[in-house]
Amino acid sequence: MAEPQPSKTFPVKPKLKPKPRTPKQTPESKYWSSFKSQQIPNLISSITSLTYSPSSSHPFAATHSASLTLFSSQTFSPTATISSFSDVVSSASFRCDGLLIAASDLSGLVQVFDVKSRNPLRKLRSHTRPVRFVKYPVADKLHLISGGDDALVKYWDVAGETPISQLQGHKDYVRCGDCSPVSLEMFVTGSYDHTVKLWDVRVTDSRSVMEVNHGSPVEDVIFLPSGGLIATAGGNSVKIWDVIGGGKMVYTMESHNKTVTSLCVGKIGKDSGEESQQYRIMSVALDGYMKVFDYAKMKITHSMRFPAPLMSVAFSPDCRTRVIGTSNGIIYGGKRKTKEEAVESNLGDLMGLGSVEEPQRRVLRPSYFRYFHRGQGEKPTEGDYLVMKPKKVKLAEHDKLLKKFMHKEALVSVLGSKNPEKVVAVMEELVARRKLLKCVSNLDIEELGLLLVFLHKHSTIPRYSAMLMGLTKKVLEIRDEDIRGSDALKFHIRNLKRSVDEEVKIQQSLLEIQGIISPLLRVAGRR
Numbered sequence: 310m311a312e313p314q315p316s317k318t319f320p321v322k323p324k325l326k327p328k329p330r331t332p333k334q335t336p337e338s339k340y341w342s343s344f345k346s347q348q349i350p351n352l353i354s355s356i357t358s359l360t361y362s363p364s365s366s367h368p369f370a371a372t373h374s375a376s377l378t379l380f381s382s383q384t385f386s387p388t389a390t391i392s393s394f395s396d397v398v399s400s401a402s403f404r405c406d407g408l409l410i411a412a413s414d415l416s417g418l419v420q421v422f423d424v425k426s427r428n429p430l431r432k433l434r435s436h437t438r439p440v441r442f443v444k445y446p447v448a449d450k451l452h453l454i455s456g457g458d459d460a461l462v463k464y465w466d467v468a469g470e471t472p473i474s475q476l477q478g479h480k481d482y483v484r485c486g487d488c489s490p491v492s493l494e495m496f497v498t499g500s501y502d503h504t505v506k507l508w509d510v511r512v513t514d515s516r517s518v519m520e521v522n523h524g525s526p527v528e529d530v531i532f533l534p535s536g537g538l539i540a541t542a543g544g545n546s547v548k549i550w551d552v553i554g555g556g557k558m559v560y561t562m563e564s565h566n567k568t569v570t571s572l573c574v575g576k577i578g579k580d581s582g583e584e585s586q587q588y589r590i591m592s593v594a595l596d597g598y599m600k601v602f603d604y605a606k607m608k609i610t611h612s613m614r615f616p617a618p619l620m621s622v623a624f625s626p627d628c629r630t631r632v633i634g635t636s637n638g639i640i641y642g643g644k645r646k647t648k649e650e651a652v653e654s655n656l657g658d659l660m661g662l663g664s665v666e667e668p669q670r671r672v673l674r675p676s677y678f679r680y681f682h683r684g685q686g687e688k689p690t691e692g693d694y695l696v697m698k699p700k701k702v703k704l705a706e707h708d709k710l711l712k713k714f715m716h717k718e719a720l721v722s723v724l725g726s727k728n729p730e731k732v733v734a735v736m737e738e739l740v741a742r743r744k745l746l747k748c749v750s751n752l753d754i755e756e757l758g759l760l761l762v763f764l765h766k767h768s769t770i771p772r773y774s775a776m777l778m779g780l781t782k783k784v785l786e787i788r789d790e791d792i793r794g795s796d797a798l799k800f801h802i803r804n805l806k807r808s809v810d811e812e813v814k815i816q817q818s819l820l821e822i823q824g825i826i827s828p829l830l831r832v833a834g835r836r
Contacts, residue, residue, distance in 0.1 A: 565598060573623050589610065715749070
């Protein structure tokens with residue numbers, strides 16, 4: 310009688326596959342990785358501040374040493390440099406129309422410049438110590454906010470070059486601040502006294518309307534787009550606070566190893582559509598890492614390492630570029646290409662021209678002659694019915710032998726390969742067929758040597774030990790007489806015993822370490 314043949318055969322695969330050490334890249338991680346990095350070197354000293362213009366072309370400004378440099382967000386090339394400062398420039402801020410830019414320096418002076426002519430229009434003198442931040446309120450062209458090492462926050466009338474309000478309350482250097490996106494009169498400041506204060510210029514006694522304690526010197530503070538939340542950076546942590554709820558802390562992120570120096574808000578997707586509402590907090594620190602934090606799900610979605618301590622970060626309003634400033638005077642710019650730009654650049658490279666429009670291909674219809682002469686490369690349209698050709702399954706040598714019920718030959722064949730996963734998969738299949746022990750008893754001396762070599766190499770690996778340790782015991786019981794009568798097999802058994810003894814010693818050492826650490830963890834948990 311002919312041997313029964315299975316109707317359908319599949320390749321043998323291991324039942325328990327190990328999880329990869331490096332997780333698969335998520336769609337959001339691919340989005341942030343799509344920003345191709347480009348270095349902007351030759352800047353003097355640390356990049357203390359980065360800010361984007363709200364105008365349509367979105368140029369950005371970088372403060373370094375005693376200069377303020379404007380860059381194009383398309384080419385990352387410098388377009389203008391303002392050097393009329395007597396000390397290190399600490400901060401810069403564009404006006405809401407992008408025509409003016411305000412900058413502060415460590416001499417205590419705040420200046421307002423015309424972006425096109427680079428001429429200083431106003432010089433605001435009132436701070437007695439270095440000014441650390443300056444901000445234009447959202448949609449306000451007439452006022453400025455500044456704070457510095459004199460622990461004062463000033464609300465300026467730019468046209469009159471005089472401070473309207475002098476807000477006192479901080480007990481140490483004021484290092485950062487941000488304006489509310491929903492109110493022209495409200496802003497927030499952070500200080501080295503560990504506090505973050507919310508101010509309202511309409512309050513007559515010049516006191517803060519809310520105060521929260523970050524727990525460490527505050528390096529940066531930003532309003533989130535809704536206006537009801539703020540994010541603060543200090544030490545190695547980033548904290549989110551509910552302003553509407555009276556200053557309640559919502560979440561603490563402690564993923565950095567060193568001091569977090571700067572924060573900004575990034576937006577995923579295009580300017581319109583559902584994706585445009587997906588905002589992320591981007592933080593940089595002295596450990597050289599940039600972290601992207603999804604504050605809707607309260608988790609980190611992407612991380613990127615840079616070769617120098619990071620001092621500042623900014624993200625363009627059109628979601629096309631992001632820039633990161635370092636302590637050694639290098640700016641790492643990242644630009645993301647859209648599909649339309651990629652098609653135009655590819656066509657321009659092929660034709661030797663610049664950017665050209667994508668040619669519109671004529672739509673095929675059943676009334677056209679070319680419709681019936683389409684090749685396999687033609688992509689189906691939305692209404693086409695697809696007839697999928699079944700893919701031919703390629704079987705390895707051991708799979709072909711298992712298909713013919715040649716169990717011993719299949720085991721010997723796979724033992725000759727260098728892939729332990731396939732060997733374990735064949736053994737699992739033989740266990741399911743109840744033929745593994747019979748195959749072991751039928752192996753000759755050379756084939757048994759192959760099996761013992763495999764057990765010596767892989768029986769102590771945790772991934773395979775659950776099955777291979779049990780198989781090792783059975784091999785020693787079944788083939789005891791053959792092993793005693795062969796010197797080669799005795800050599801393999803000695804090697805196997807040596808590897809098992811080493812594994813036992815390692816496990817005992819780990820148990821001793823666990824016994825030492827467990828009481829310490831219990832004591833730490835009580836505190």
